[in-house]
Amino acid sequence: MRKIREWGVATATVLAVVTAGCGSGDATEHTGADHVSGTLIVFAAASLTETFTELGKQFEAAHPGVEVVYSFGASSALAEQINQGAPADVFASAAPKNMQQVRDKGSVTATPVTFVRNRLEIAVPKGNPGRITGLADFGKTEPKLALCAKQVPCGAATETVFETAGITPQPDTREQDVKAALTKVTLGEVDAALVYRTDVEAAGDKVEGIDFPESVKAINDYPVAPLAHAPNAVAAAAFVDFVTSEKAQSVFAAAGFDTP
Incomplete structure (x- = not known):
């Protein structure tokens, strides 16, 4: 195929x-x-x-x-x-x-x-070297973070969850689709990214997923x-x-x- x-x-x-x-x-x-x-x-x-x-x-x-x-x-x-x-x-x-x-x-x-x-989930590299614990870490400047571009569906969903949580995100990069954001995690280029939970599942043992309650506010x-x-x-x-x-x-x- x-x-x-x-x-x-x-x-x-x-x-x-x-x-x-x-x-x-x-x-x-x-x-x-x-x-x-x-x-x-x-x-x-x-x-x-x-x-x-x-x-x-x-x-x-x-x-x-x-x-x-x-x-x-x-x-x-x-x-x-x-x-x-x-x-x-x-x-x-x-x-x-x-x-x-x-x-x-x-x-x-x-x-x-x-x-x-589908809903969002935090993806971190295996072992969680950045010690990410939840959505609040996306409002910090210390971790390296990836988000989807605002105009794509995963990016629009992230904007909704940040507004719900009252967090101003501090991303180091915004990617053109969710797979590109996930790749940043699997390569260890960022400490965390917001992607769909299905992408975390598909990545297998290359990444770990962290759920957060605000994800229910932005189901696609x-x-x-x-x-x-x-x-x-x-x-x-x-x-x-x-x-x-x-x-x-x-x-x-x-x-x-x-x-x-």
Whole structure:
């Protein structure tokens, strides 16, 4: 399974696979799930990388004629790319705000479905060398801290929890998506970062997670929808159905997501 992470680099590749796959996956030629085939292009929030990769494998196994191609990144950046005409079949956002940006431009005409929820957790390197104990440490200048950029969903959530806690954060870096913030922790470049708890889970023994009570004030809903101009509309509809199925929910639950 191939993953495409940057539209600017990957557009030519995406266009090539769309051209190759449209003949067998065109919605005008097939009308049922049994005929799902061709290339399926999914734009998805970075925090969905592990779960969607697993679900993509399962979807391909169920539909041998399908190849799932992903673009993972910040939901805000993905929404902008879609609105600029990037070819894609499905959009899965980490926040309703970014899905609404796409709807406002007419790029999504179906009603998005909230398929999971997520919340923030403090990630620290294994052994917690910075001795981080809670959210209050993000208001101190001594630890090295990473946050997501304010315009992306994890960054907007962090702003909410800091406002709730009455803390003015003192980050050393703001990253363009949650995986970039987590990488700062796994490399030992910062003492702590605010990421989703699913990212802490996915990192395994590379990091440790610290819960904090204010996280319940900033739970993110994740909506998914097929795109209005999907090159492979039949596969897009089938994938959205699969992502919202009971089988997929078990994968999300194991990764630490909350059910809607």
